[in-house]
Amino acid sequence: MPMTGVLRPGHAVLRVLDLDESVDFYSRVMGMKETGRDKSGRVYFKCWDERDHNSFVIRKADTAGMDAFGFKVLNQATLYRLESDLKAYGVNTERIPAGEMLETGERVRFQLPTKHTIELYAEKTDVGNGMPYINPEAWHADAEKGIAPIRMDHCLIYGGDIDGNKKLFEDVFGFNLVERVLLEDGETALAYFMTCSTKAHDIAMVRHGEDNKLHHISFLVDSWEKVLRAADLMSMNRVSIDIGPTRHGITRGATIYFFDPSGNRLETFCGGYQTYPDCHPITWTWEDVGRSIFYHDRKLNPAFLSVVT
Amino acid sequence: MAFHAITIAETGESFRCDERKSVLEGMESLDKRGIPVGCRGGGCGVCKIEAVHGTFEKRVMSRAHISADEECAGIVLACRVRPTSAMTVRVLGQMKKAVLRVDGCLSV
Structure with missing residues (x-):
């Protein structure tokens, strides 16, 4: 089965009650790498072996929970095809412009029947996993920092x-x-x-x-x-x-x-x-x-x- | 280090809580029962209590579970309050023992 549509989970956006405490937890205890902060106050993280700019985003709010879960799709043409497939299925969709999330391309957002917000996107900046694409090592120091998920x-x-x-x-x-x-x-x-x-x-x-x-x-x-x-x-x-x-x-x-x-x-x-x-x-x-x-x-x-x- | 007696109004059970610990953590660390234990981070709301008597320090709690009015009335999450005196608390939170069925009925 060559993967030609939805590739994989790409990002989760979560709400936290205390931003500083959460940044410390996700960076020091989880051992994730902070990759940026945006104007709206969101803090972006990735796991050590992930290559795209971010996979986990937090923002301060007065409730805990999840704002959205994103899936990466093969390419921009696939994104628009899936958008039109969703519409044909009777689902309302919304386009979020590229750059609204750091280093992330245009997103197509919709709601599941369970009211969860799902986002599809095709582009996110490849920042690498800290090792070259030619003749890499097996791992590096970040693989042992904190819990260090892959x-x-x-x-x-x-x-x-x-x-x-x-x-x-x-x-x-x-x-x-x-x-x-x-x-x-x-x-x-x-x-x-x-x-x-x-x-x-x-x-x-x-x-x-x-x-x-x-x-x-x-x-x-x-x-x-x-x-x-x-x-x-x-x-x-x-x-x-x-x-x-x-x-x-x-x-x-x-x-x-x-x-x-x-x-x-x-x-x-x-x-x-x-x-x-x-x-x-x-x-x-x-x-x-x-x-x-x-x-x-x-x-x-x-x-x-x-x-x- | 100071300790304060926490009494659960419904059962009369009491336990000694280190003032550096939350009321929930104090209960759990002595294997006492009475307040439901959930996320321990102020997010899920299952350890909701009413502080009937006593004083405490509190941390931020999810507004989905504790409204501003409730907070003013001493309704808090046990995982987010540390006692500064002896306290008596009423348990308001509940664990669901059931799952929702398609037909709206509950199943154990």
């Missing part, structure tokens, strides 16, 4: 009409369903895990009573040992841990759920499996929902369903 990987969003979300991602963007969790009626989905690539998930969604809620933004690290190292750094820095280190049954990722200083849940994870469009989706039934989410505890913790921003 990339911003996916998000899990909470809202009402996740069936509408799933249909939109499938019908307009060609995402594939990788795994799902069913409620006790054996029909209604509690959760969908979807991909635009061969990753086990690029976006996930859980049915919830309130729309436009964030469950977590997830960051990839490259080994179980790095997950444990992240947990050590969280304790050293008194970071609020939700659960873990543990494993998910869904996607098989080894994980820690934790919170940023404003209560936005984050994840550091490694592993999981690769999927292809011909792979049969995996279904988890209500009887095994605990094991699907937390493979070792084999039960949901109350925070999984209640604590969102």
Whole structure:
């Protein structure tokens, strides 16, 4: 499957309650690189091995949560094609001019049925990962600074009409369903895990009573040992841990759920499996929902369903 | 270092809280119960309490969960307040024990 449409998650824009505290957390504890600040006060970060200018943006607000989640698409022609596909599907779209976000091209913004704001864009300045494109090293010092995730990987969003979300991602963007969790009626989905690539998930969604809620933004690290190292750094820095280190049954990722200083849940994870469009989706039934989410505890913790921003 | 007694009005249970810690952190570190524990960062709102008695210092809390009027009335998030005296608190926050179904019913 050559990727010719939506390539990958590109940026998450989150609200924080205390900007200085959050900048310190994301740069020193997470070990992300601050790449800029704009006139409106947004602070931009990237993970050490990401090449584009930014993948994670924060702004000060009086509530926590997520403003928008962005996907990078192949090129400008693809952006306009997907924009017209969205319109044909009956979705209102809005163009945000190039440069409104630092080093980021024109964005096409729309709302999911769950009221989350999604942005598509094709261009973001390649600032590199600190190593040359000719004869690079394997890694450099930033790969050991703080938790040092490799990339911003996916998000899990909470809202009402996740069936509408799933249909939109499938019908307009060609995402594939990788795994799902069913409620006790054996029909209604509690959760969908979807991909635009061969990753086990690029976006996930859980049915919830309130729309436009964030469950977590997830960051990839490259080994179980790095997950444990992240947990050590969280304790050293008194970071609020939700659960873990543990494993998910869904996607098989080894994980820690934790919170940023404003209560936005984050994840550091490694592993999981690769999927292809011909792979049969995996279904988890209500009887095994605990094991699907937390493979070792084999039960949901109350925070999984209640604590969102 | 100073400690203050925090009493949970509903249960009468009390615990000793280091004044450098939040009321929620103090409760958790002694494995006490009563106030729901969420993000511990002032963002999710599940540890909402009313300070019925006592004084405290507070940090910024999400306006999605604590309005300005509530804040003036001593309604706060337990993760964002540090006691400066003995306190009695009423628990207002709640963990959801259910997920929403397509038909609007709740499932355990």
